[in-house]
Amino acid sequence: MIDIAANIAAIRKRIDAACKGVDRDPAEVHLIAVSKVKPAAQIEAAFACGQQRFGESYVQEFRDKSPQVQAPVEWHYLGGLQSNKVKYLRGKVAMIHSVDRLSLAEEISRQWQKIEQPIKILLQVNIGEELQKSGCTPAELERLLHSVAALPQLKVCGLMCLPPYCGNPEEVRPYFCRLRELAEQMKQLQLPAVSMQELSMGMSGDFEVAIEEGATLVRVGTAIFGERIRPKR
Numbered sequence: 001m002i003d004i005a006a007n008i009a010a011i012r013k014r015i016d017a018a019c020k021g022v023d024r025d026p027a028e029v030h031l032i033a034v035s036k037v038k039p040a041a042q043i044e045a046a047f048a049c050g051q052q053r054f055g056e057s058y059v060q061e062f063r064d065k066s067p068q069v070q071a072p073v074e075w076h077y078l079g080g081l082q083s084n085k086v087k088y089l090r091g092k093v094a095m096i097h098s099v100d101r102l103s104l105a106e107e108i109s110r111q112w113q114k115i116e117q118p119i120k121i122l123l124q125v126n127i128g129e130e131l132q133k134s135g136c137t138p139a140e141l142e143r144l145l146h147s148v149a150a151l152p153q154l155k156v157c158g159l160m161c162l163p164p165y166c167g168n169p170e171e172v173r174p175y176f177c178r179l180r181e182l183a184e185q186m187k188q189l190q191l192p193a194v195s196m197q198e199l200s201m202g203m204s205g206d207f208e209v210a211i212e213e214g215a216t217l218v219r220v221g222t223a224i225f226g227e228r229i230r231p232k233r
């Protein structure tokens, strides 16, 4: 049996320790519990332990599951997103982490104009420049940011990455470091509606290293809810 309360408590401790190690305030690092493939009851159980933010990666699953969750959780959308499915997220998610192309940003802007609300987004960077992964390349980022920043309703809060999988978290460190450098460069542009204060990086296997490199949003699934049966992507 998975002990969600114990897992969350253990992760919070590890987040605090990682922050302490590099002299960061733990209040600036938020844990996103990645609940994809997991039932509403487990989300409610995590919420009862004080966990507020939850991440989902599949639109269809989110559509079906989110109405079953009674607790006032804050939803984050992390997964690949087709423009024609953005409407199912409209008004329901607090932040979309996976914006990687202008056409998608335009559709998000259009949908949130309908409800006259702002929506926080992050630009996903394919930091390892891997063929099979989504995300804009580091070289494309500045252009994309300029175009996206001009769209109504969008608040560009920072960057997100899913670095190459490495068994050893130390091998991922340079990618996290690179994402932070990119965010700093983008901040220098001082574009309106762009704040660049959020770095969404770090998962179950490497969130401490991500925090050491500046993560403000860590996305942890397996270490809270246990292994997923369905493949994650």
Ligand SMILES: *Cc1c(COP(=O)(O)O)cnc(C)c1O
Residues within 6 Å of the ligand: 034, 036, 057, 078, 079, 162, 203, 204, 205, 219, 220, 221, 222, 223, 232
């Ligand atoms: C599934 C997923 C995670 C969580 O991964 P774990 O290794 O289970 O912690 C984080 N980020 C994204 C984008 C995901 O799809």
